[in-house]
Amino acid sequence: MELRDVRAAAEQAGADLFGVANIERFDELPLERHPRAIFPETRSVIVLGRRIPRGALRGVEEGTNFSNYLLYGLDWLDNRFTSLTTIQVAEFLEDSGWEAVPLPNLPPEVPPMGVAVRPKAPRPNVLLDHEDAAVRAGVGEIGYCDCLLTPRFGTRQRIQIILTDAEIEPTPLLTETLSPSAERCRTLCPLGAFVGEQMRTICGKTMTVAQVDYAQCRTCKNGALANRQHPAGRPDRVAATCLRGLLDLMEREGKVSDRFATPLRQRTAWVVKPDVDLYKL
Ligand code: SF4
Numbered sequence: 406m407e408l409r410d411v412r413a414a415a416e417q418a419g420a421d422l423f424g425v426a427n428i429e430r431f432d433e434l435p436l437e438r439h440p441r442a443i444f445p446e447t448r449s450v451i452v453l454g455r456r457i458p459r460g461a462l463r464g465v466e467e468g469t470n471f472s473n474y475l476l477y478g479l480d481w482l483d484n485r486f487t488s489l490t491t492i493q494v495a496e497f498l499e500d501s502g503w504e505a506v507p508l509p510n511l512p513p514e515v516p517p518m519g520v521a522v523r524p525k526a527p528r529p530n531v532l533l534d535h536e537d538a539a540v541r542a543g544v545g546e547i548g549y550c551d552c553l554l555t556p557r558f559g560t561r562q563r564i565q566i567i568l569t570d571a572e573i574e575p576t577p578l579l580t581e582t583l584s585p586s587a588e589r590c591r592t593l594c595p596l597g598a599f600v601g602e603q604m605r606t607i608c609g610k611t612m613t614v615a616q617v618d619y620a621q622c623r624t625c626k627n628g629a630l631a632n633r634q635h636p637a638g639r640p641d642r643v644a645a646t647c648l649r650g651l652l653d654l655m656e657r658e659g660k661v662s663d664r665f666a667t668p669l670r671q672r673t674a675w676v677v678k679p680d681v682d683l684y685k686l
Pocket residue numbers: 593594595596597598599617621622623625626627629642645646647648
């Protein structure tokens with residue numbers, strides 16, 4: 406299948422982000438995290454994404470409106486708009502005779518449920534790490550704050566995956582570094598949740614990534630949201646003060662290509678300490 410045809414179908418379906426990894430780029434992964442555990446004939450992994458509008462973060466940045474992000478940055482964007490993009494590309498592939506397995510971004514931290522149905526098969530449900538797949542498809546990198554960063558949107562995207570038996574030319578891995586320095590990033594969490602750091606290598610691309618105390622993030626009242634799918638999943642931090650600060654920093658450092666007349670952060674960031682009851686304010 407021609408890469409340009411799949412890319413055109415993705416763009417027509419509303420994808421802002423697009424990348425393809427051949428299955429060999431997943432060779433180092435265990436079967437419990439491997440696309441072929443779901444579809445053994447997989448030859449290509451397509452990563453699709455849609456932008457989170459910058460304006461969906463505005464109400465949270467000002468501390469005055471949180472529902473806008475919840476719908477246009479998270480729930481509707483992921484479950485409706487991005488899902489529509491994914492299913493349309495899957496239909497395009499299947500109209501061409503290739504099977505296409507659409508995968509929503511469910512948290513890979515969810516433990517297996519049920520029993521293996523044959524010897525050596527992993528237990529259901531096998532869930533792929535979408536951010537890891539995005540790096541393998543050249544869509545972005547894992548930044549110091551332990552989140553996917555892309556050259557066009559920085560922290561602002563929702564991604565989904567399609568597994569297919571179509572052989573598609575892979576898109577190149579991202580070679581540049583997007584993340585601001587560890588020193589700058591460490592200042593972005595006012596609650597001290599960056600408790601260490603580690604090196605992470607994906608497809609030969611090595612990234613320095615903070616060890617994040619996600620237990621602290623789960624109680625954070627600065628724009629973080631509990632994982633909607635499962636309590637074991639990582640909380641959503643895109644609208645939290647850490648990643649809003651990171652996006653602002655990336656924009657100021659010229660690390661994202663989408664530009665705006667108005668800076669994201671124009672006033673001192675608000676911070677709510679963990680012991681404050683927001684509902685009594
Ligand atoms: S979600 Fe809250 S506690 Fe976690 S890193 Fe961000 S600001 Fe810190």
